[in-house]
Amino acid sequence: MMQILAKCPQCDAGLPVAADDGSAAIVCGGCGHALTLTMSDALRADRGVDACPVCAGGDFYMRKDFDPTIGLTVVVIGATVSGVFYWFGKDLIAYGILAAAVFVDLIVYSRLKDLTVCYRCHTEFRGAYARTAPAFDLHTADVLEQEYERRIGRR
Ligand SMILES: [Zn+2]
Ligand SMILES: [Zn+2]
Secondary structure, eight states: OOEEEEEOTTTOOEEEEETTSSEEEEEOTTTOOEEEEEOOHHHHTTSOOOSOTTTOOOOEEEEEOOOHHHHHHHHHHHHHHHHHHHHTTOHHHHHHHHHHHHHHHHHHHHTOOEEEEETTTOOEEESSSOOOOOBOOHHHHHHHHHHHHHHTTOO
16 A cells, blocks of 8 residues: 655645545644645555645656665764774775775665655655656756745745
């Protein structure tokens, strides 16, 4: 089943919802704003992301489902261990460990799954559905975010 992280239009809090029923009314835990989510058939069936349940937009991009803290931890541990070897004059080993940490990071990154993100409200979609959205485009993001923020009265 598709998991959706709906972004509150008022405070940007992430609100996890399952795409199992047609429409869901949820209340933001951060600011108390009431949202009505309209799930399309494709969302409910975990087939694809065609319409955003929060802002009704149809423009999405793909990004890696990356938790930055994991990557950072690997590099920090690598740098610490490497620093110890460097201190004892074993700089070749030190560089080796640092390179290994970066390498592990790259492997972790390449194994991550893609998730789909709504350009306008940044709602995230995770599931087994077919990924069809293009990569992130800064210009598109600029245009669509401004349009959305004007529509919900944040600018
Ligand atoms: Zn909120
Ligand atoms: Zn949206």
